Amino acid sequence: MFTDLYEIREEVGKGAFSVVKKCVSRKTKQEFAVKIITTSKLTKRDFEKLEREARVCQKLRHKNIVRLHETFDQGGCHYMLFDLITGGELFEDIVTREYYSEREASRCIQQILEAVQFCHKNDVVHRDLKPENLLLDSKRPNAAIKLADFGLAIESQGNKAEHFGFAGTPGYLSPEVIKKEKYNKPVDLWAVGVILYILLVGYPPFWEEDAKAMYEIIKEGKYSYPSPEWDTVSREVKQLIDSMLQVDPSKRITAVEALRHPWICNREKVANAVH
Ligand code: ADP
Numbered sequence: 423m424f425t426d427l428y429e430i431r432e433e434v435g436k437g438a439f440s441v442v443k444k445c446v447s448r449k450t451k452q453e454f455a456v457k458i459i460t461t462s463k464l465t466k467r468d469f470e471k472l473e474r475e476a477r478v479c480q481k482l483r484h485k486n487i488v489r490l491h492e493t494f495d496q497g498g499c500h501y502m503l504f505d506l507i508t509g510g511e512l513f514e515d516i517v518t519r520e521y522y523s524e525r526e527a528s529r530c531i532q533q534i535l536e537a538v539q540f541c542h543k544n545d546v547v548h549r550d551l552k553p554e555n556l557l558l559d560s561k562r563p564n565a566a567i568k569l570a571d572f573g574l575a576i577e578s579q580g581n582k583a584e585h586f587g588f589a590g591t592p593g594y595l596s597p598e599v600i601k602k603e604k605y606n607k608p609v610d611l612w613a614v615g616v617i618l619y620i621l622l623v624g625y626p627p628f629w630e631e632d633a634k635a636m637y638e639i640i641k642e643g644k645y646s647y648p649s650p651e652w653d654t655v656s657r658e659v660k661q662l663i664d665s666m667l668q669v670d671p672s673k674r675i676t677a678v679e680a681l682r683h684p685w686i687c688n689r690e691k692v693a694n695a696v697h
């Protein structure tokens with residue numbers, strides 16, 4: 423039983439469906455994070471989703487992806503035991519720092535792209551990329567990024583677009599998901615484009631109070647680079663954002679291509695603007 427093996431400590435995070443707490447192995451005293459989901463009200467479908475989340479996480483071993491060790495079911499709760507990540511969410515870091523320099527943003531996006539590329543290579547589409555699901559390995563500057571929360575991830579062999587259903591977080595949804603069209607891996611690159619835009623200026627490319635109105639501007643790919651804050655931002659990164667926020671998913675840049683973009687792989691020369 424989980425609680426025989428681990429002592430549960432303070433809360434370290436919260437999601438829409440779960441609470442995440444620190445825990446300590448009673449035997450080795452090693453610290454972990456445990457994602458706890460109450461299962462008493464769950465349907466059979468919900469259980470299948472939990473199984474899928476565990477299956478997906480377990481096959482993804484990568485330096486930029488949070489590692490799942492084990493899962494337990496005990497007394498109306500489902501426990502997922504992960505490595506404890508202590509630097510908090512990228513979201514909180516953006517809020518405290520307001521925005522990143524191009525060099526920092528390039529380093530950050532490169533790690534996110536490495537994680538996404540690894541997911542896609544393993545036939546996993548994350549579907550919920552956003553700063554709340556990207557964790558910092560420590561509080562140190564330049565801490566490694568770890569992708570978390572595979573709760574909405576799907577398994578999809580190949581690149582053929584299919585009807586996987588409406589899922590994600592409003593501001594990060596791609597036009598094809600909003601239009602209820604078939605989709606696949608490109609949805610993740612759209613979300614990376616939104617994250618990159620936010621990193622550079624601290625506000626999102628698409629924003630409306632009303633979700634319906636926001637979906638309209640997303641569907642049209644209507645965003646801009648307002649003056650003065652974008653004036654000093656490099657041409658190269660705007661070009662990279664444009665290739666991610668490309669409305670037609672078949673023309674959108676892939677993770678492998680984005681990793682070869684000069685703003686990512688030739689950072690010292692290209693992503694140098696202080697901004
Ligand atoms: P949900 O599926 O409910 O959104 P998440 O997996 O995103 O749950 O976890 C919720 C929050 O808990 C995250 O946004 C993060 O702040 C925190 N968290 C998740 N996993 C870990 C971990 N391994 N170490 C530390 N904090 C974590």
Ligand code: MG
Binds near residue numbers: 437438571
């Ligand atoms: Mg989450």
